[in-house]
Amino acid sequence: MVDRADELTDSPDAPVPEPGKQLNRERRAWYFYDWATSVFSTTVITVFLSPYLTGIAESWAQANGQTCGGDNACFVYPLGITVNTGSIFAYTLSLATILQVVVLPVVGAIADASQQKRRMLAIFSTVGALCTASLFLVTGTNYLLGVGLFLIANIAYGSSIVVYYSWLPEIAGPDERDKVSSRGWAFGYLGGGLLLALNLVLFLNAEALGISDGDAVRICLASAGIWWLGFSIVTLTGLRQHRKPIRAVRTSGALVAGFRQLGHTLRDIRTFPKTLFFLIAYLMYNDGIQTVANVAGEYGREELGIEQSNLITAILMVQFIAFFGALGLGLLARKIGALKTVKLSLVLWIVVLAVAYFIPYGAVLQFFLVAGAIGFVLGGSQALSRSLFSQMIPPGKEAEYFSFYEISERGTSWLGPLLYGLIFQLSGSYRYSVIAMVIFFAIGLLLLSRFNARAAIREAGNTPPAVI
Known part of the structure; x- marks a missing residue:
């Protein structure tokens, strides 16, 4: 590993390393962080923690004299x-999201100014992984331990992602960024799907293995932390520092500095209106993506009558198809450009939702076909959006802008679920709720059709790729 000071640049616009073994090694290391952290989203957030933490909270309520189940609601009283x-x-x-709004601008500012990205990534990944693994200790009635560990793990996860994303412009030039971003995203889906498959095998066979369902869930949660910590070592040993520090960063007054830095970022991004325009378009269609991904299981179960075993199979299938989708759309982007590929993916999203609306009750095969289509466009649309945004960031401000990217995305992620819930409340049908998600993709597509990506990249002071 090379980190000599004389090989670092004073310019914020650090040159991409020359092609060769060092660059290939660094890119492989970068890919592995997607592989390492995707398990936090799949195993912890999507599948296991929500029902398990609810059960622990109910145990606390029952231990305190409440009767749970049926029409009897149970309550807990954190902080009164x-x-x-x-x-x-x-x-x-929701609380974790709010805390990230406070923390991530601080992380981005410190990362860009100090250029201690590898050290920061090591700290955040270690803290996040250990807290995730420690969810194994959440048993009985100690739901507050689960809440606290998840809050810390989720904040560390978001912070590490900001630092991780900021490496993309340093390891890939304009013409290779779509490929590199797509490969990283594909690795993430493959890793997340592989561990989830292993954990589901354990959970579904818990009785045969002589362990309770609760213990099986605890093992699954702990495995996500161990996986995250283990594979992040591959990333940390392969990535290197590319730039000299801009200035020393004091950790005192970090909260005030974070709000001040967020204000600076908001003012700064307005001097790049085309970057801001793309970000608004992305926030719209990504809200649709996140909502569809989160409610697909509910739609299959409640509206189509799909059994739980088939829903689990569909979740796994989406993970593995998303691997090929990210790579496939990445290859397409090299031929027609990332922007055109993203717009094509939004058209496909609209078609998929239209087909989902007409799936008959109990039609398992059609549900699987739609789930497969979602998997194909899911990874590619997100990976190419990441690489497109990285092209429009002013040099030297990658972590700062990606922190804004992250908190802005999370700050609007309530729009899709809100509309979904309102439509269901008014209509009593999940079909109308799902088809309403077309609005987000249509608005995103309309905005992107009016977007000049090449001008946006030049406006940020970067060199546009040959095809965009």
């Missing part, structure tokens, strides 16, 4: 606040 046990995970996830 009355919370329905069924909402404990949703509120925890």
Whole structure:
């Protein structure tokens, strides 16, 4: 590993390393962080933690004289606040998002100014992974331990992602960034799907293995932390520092500095209106992507009558198809450009939702076909959006802008679920709720059709790729 000071640049616009073994090694290391962290989203957030934490909260309520189940609601009282046990995970996830809004601007500012990205990534990945593995200790009635560990793990996860994303412009030039981003995203889906498959085998065979369902869930949660920590070592040993520090960064007054830095970022991004225009378009269609991904299981179960075993199979299938989708759309982007490929993916999203609306009740095969189509466009649309945005960031401000990218994305992620819930409340049908998600993709597509990506990249002071 090479980190000599005389090989670092004073310019914020660090040159991409020359092609060769060092660059290939660094890119492989970068890919592995997607592989390492995707398990946090799949195993922890998507599948296991929500129902398990709800059950622990219900155990606390029962231990304190409440009767749970049926029409009887149970409540817990963290910090004296009355919370329905069924909402404990949703509120925890919302609180984690709010805390990230405070923390991520600080992380981005420190990362760009100090250029201690590898050290910061090591700290965040270690803290996040250990807290995730420690979810194994959440048993009995100690739901607050689960809440606290998840909050810390989720903040560390978001912080590490900001630092991780900021490496993309340093390891890939304009013409290779789509390929590199797509490969990283593909690796992530493959890693997340592989561990989820192993964990589901364990969970579904818990009785045969002589362990309880609760213990099986604890093992699955711990495995995500161990996986994250183990494979992040590959990333940390392969990535290197590319730039000299801009200035020393004091850790005192970090909260005030974070809000101040967020204000600077908001003012700064307005001097790049085309970058801001793309970000708004991305936030619209990504809200649609996230909502569809989160409610697909509910739609299959409640509206189509799909059995739980088939839903689990569909979740796994989406993970592995997304691997090929990310690579496939990445290859297409090299021929027709990332922007055109993203717009094509949005058209495909609209078609998929239209087909999903007409799936008959109990039609398992059609549900699987739609799930497969979602998997194909899921990874590619997100990976290419990441690489496109990286082209429009002013040199030397990658972590700062990606922190804004992250908190802006999370800050609007309530729009899709809100519309989904309102449509269902008014219509009583999940079909109308799902078809309403077309609005987000249509708005995103309309905005991108009016977007000049080449001009946006030049406006940020970067060199556009040959095909975009």
